[in-house]
Amino acid sequence: MLNLPSQHRDEAVLVLEDGRLFRGSSYGAVGETVGEAVFSTGMTGYQETLTDPSYHRQVIVMTAPHVGNTGVNIDDDESSRIWAAGYVVRDPAIRPSNWRSSRSLEDELRAQQVVGICQIDTRALTRHLRERGSMRVGLFSGAAAERPTPQLLDLVKNSPQMTGAALAAEVSTDHRYVVAAEGEKRFTVAALDLGIKAMTPLLLARRGIEVHVLPAASTIDDVLAVGDAGPDGVFFSNGPGDPATADAEVALLREVLRRGIPFFGICFGNQLLGRALGFDTYKLKYGHRGINQPVMDRTTGKVEVTAHNHGFAVDAPLDATSQTPFGQAHVSHVCLNDDVVEGLELRRAGRLAAFSVQYHPEAAAGPHDAAYLFDRFSDLMLETSEVSV
Structure with a gap:
């Protein structure tokens, strides 16, 4: 798999509101975030997806296993910022390879303080969401991931739901x-x-x-x-x-x-x-x-x-x-x-x-x-x- 060695990343955990956990490594900003877990089946266009305001308060799970290979550029943003609450990928690219790229996707996530997680089984996560339905989720990395699991689960369960949200x-x-x-x-x-x-x-x-x-x-x-x-x-x-x-x-x-x-x-x-x-x-x-x-x-x-x-x-x-x-x-x-x-x-x-x-x-x-x-x-x-x- 083309990803960075685990020692270069902080430990991270994804906590679903039904109690299921996925452990992986930090991706983008280190910290914590909560939102509605949804999966996107697009194999391309991740920059447009992240900057789509419709993803406000949602944590995007990418079903394509390898993400970030074309980096980001100054032309493809669909708004002035990344609106997604968090980002979940399996294998992040080591470096971008595209003539239009101005920086890596992970650098952009860090710059905009978007917390993500990588090196988890996104196929299993997607199947879980298909069977159980979209639900609230929390991403926790670095010191935030060291707290007891029940405490993290409470944070997820106390976060706002999408039903009834005026955004x-x-x-x-x-x-x-x-x-x-x-x-x-x-x-x-x-x-x-x-x-x-x-x-x-x-x-x-x-x-x-x-x-x-x-x-x-x-x-x-x-x-x-x-x-x-x-x-x-x-x-x-x-x-x-x-x-x-x-x-x-x-x-x-x-x-x-x-x-x-x-x-x-x-x-x-x-x-x-x-x-x-x-x-x-x-x-x-x-x-x-x-x-x-x-x-x-x-x-x-x-x-x-x-x-x-x-x-x-x-x-x-x-x-x-x-x-x-x-x-x-x-x-x-x-x-x-x-x-x-x-x-x-x-x-x-x-x-x-x-x-x-x-x-x-x-x-x-x-x-x-x-x-x-x-x-x-x-x-x-x-x-x-x-x-x-």
């Missing part, structure tokens, strides 16, 4: 900013930052869309103030936490739908559209995380390989149209692994009015099968503007 405001921007359209400006969009990834407004901008990114606490008046005559469309981003806590954001979205403004949401935004339409949400046993999840777009019949990071889902009927106060809603995308709802469409008078997907079509770091959804949003805004003329 969007903790990761959202605190000020409005604009990402200018590339080339000729076609549309203006108000994007609610619930934990937005940097690639998302860039992909919108490449389609001639001027993106006004707004804080999570924005009101309908803030949204309507975007653009000369209000926004051409509204976008809700991905983000962390339990969608059942997002009452204010759901109320805002209902105001958007009442006004007939074209809407597109991803991930957390999909769950909030579901709630706005009258559906419930629920916590998945262990969620979908990684960049290799198969989803069928029922609109086209095509199967896409998609990037995911969600532990909650919308409870909507797969094969029925639902009447809502805003029009007819139906499930547009479904996960082929477990039939979880992966997308919604709202139609009014037979025309598309709003849509969302549970996964990440910006797909940093890939795959790019779902990039067409940004074009679908552009088409929706164009069709709406033509009808209103």
